[in-house]
Amino acid sequence: DTEVTQTPKHLVMGMTNKKSLKCEQHMGHRAMYWYKQKAKKPPELMFVYSYEKLSINESVPSRFSPECPNSSLLNLHLHALQPEDSALYLCASSQGTSYEQYFGPGTRLTVT
Amino acid sequence: QQQVKQSPQSLIVQKGGISIINCAYENTAFDYFPWYQQFPGKGPALLIAIRPDVSEKKEGRFTISFNKSAKQFSLHIMDSQPGDSATYFCAARDNAGNMLTFGGGTRLMVKP
Numbered sequence: 412d413t414e415v416t417q418t419p420k421h422l423v424m425g426m427t428n429k430k431s432l433k434c435e436q437h438m439g440h441r442a443m444y445w446y447k448q449k450a451k452k453p454p455e456l457m458f459v460y461s462y463e464k465l466s467i468n469e470s471v472p473s474r475f476s477p478e479c480p481n482s483s484l485l486n487l488h489l490h491a492l493q494p495e496d497s498a499l500y501l502c503a504s505s506q507g508t509s510y511e512q513y514f515g516p517g518t519r520l521t522v523t
Numbered sequence: 524q525q526q527v528k529q530s531p532q533s534l535i536v537q538k539g540g541i542s543i544i545n546c547a548y549e550n551t552a553f554d555y556f557p558w559y560q561q562f563p564g565k566g567p568a569l570l571i572a573i574r575p576d577v578s579e580k581k582e583g584r585f586t587i588s589f590n591k592s593a594k595q596f597s598l599h600i601m602d603s604q605p606g607d608s609a610t611y612f613c614a615a616r617d618n619a620g621n622m623l624t625f626g627g628g629t630r631l632m633v634k635p
Contacts, residue, residue: 415566453612453625454567467622501566509616511557512623514566 414438415515417502423521426492432518434485434502442508443485445477446501448517454501460485461508492522526550527615529626536633542600544629546613549594553615557623558587558598561610570611571598603633 415436424430434443442461446454459467460479468477474496476488485502502515529546536542546556555574559567573580573587573596580587586599600607613626 417566451628451630453628456622459622503566509555511569511572513569514559516564516566519564 415502415504415513417500417515417518419518420516421519421521423523424489424492425523426494428492429488429490431489432487432500432502432520434487434504434515435483436504436513436515437483438504438506438513439482440504440506440513441482442505442510443479444503444505444512445475445485445487446503446514448499448501454514458487459508466508489520492520494522496520497522526624527613527626529613529629531629532627533630534632536603536631538603538605538633538635540603540633542603542607542631542633543597544611544613544631545595545597546615546626547593547595548615548624550615550617550624551594552617552619553624554618555616556587556589556596557614557616558585559612559614559625561612561628567612600631603631605633605635607631608633 418433445457448454457471458477463479474491478486499517501517503512505512557572558570560570561567575591584601589596611629614623
């Protein structure tokens with residue numbers, strides 16, 4: 412199994428809502444990542460978890476809150492988002508931070 | 524500061540032709556150079572990758588050429604097919620091993 416799954420595929424939320432994005436992998440990878448991708452742009456790194464510990468936070472606003480409940484799961488909790496946060500949110504995983512990253516299909520988020 | 528510069532931004536190639544995408548970098552600490560292919564609405568998929576100890580790597584119709592002294596690398600797609608139409612991102616990772624730096628992307632269209 413070489414797949415990273417993400418749910419939901421699409422999400423529309425208001426600026427006062429609280430929602431969560433979920434990511435799962437069963438490849439035994441110990442590093443997991445959240446990226447944000449705007450249209451026609453490359454992915455931008457948001458967070459890195461290594462062995463279930465947050466190792467990198469790329470100065471992301473606190474309205475984005477990551478969580479790694481176990482080595483297979485990664486969540487991104489969203490609260491009080493802005494319309495400019497609308498984007499494709501990608502999860503990735505790798506065997507370790509020095510190995511190839513494999514991306515999930517993403518969650519298309521629209522903030523109204 | 525864009526650490527990996529990718530060109531061209533868009534490329535149109537006839538079916539059966541060769542598609543060439545170029546990337547250049549400045550950071551000599553980069554030691555791993557992957558290419559990702561992304562179809563609309565999907566996450567990036569790892570296509571092929573190279574380390575600076577080799578000058579060329581070939582996998583099927585895809586070849587990476589690497590010029591360490593010039594700090595440049597390129598992706599060649601031989602016998603380009605309409606199914607290759609996608610956005611291609613080059614990337615680089617430094618020897619600290621944590622973060623991928625992406626190029627700006629190239630939108631490839633292969634005409635039948």
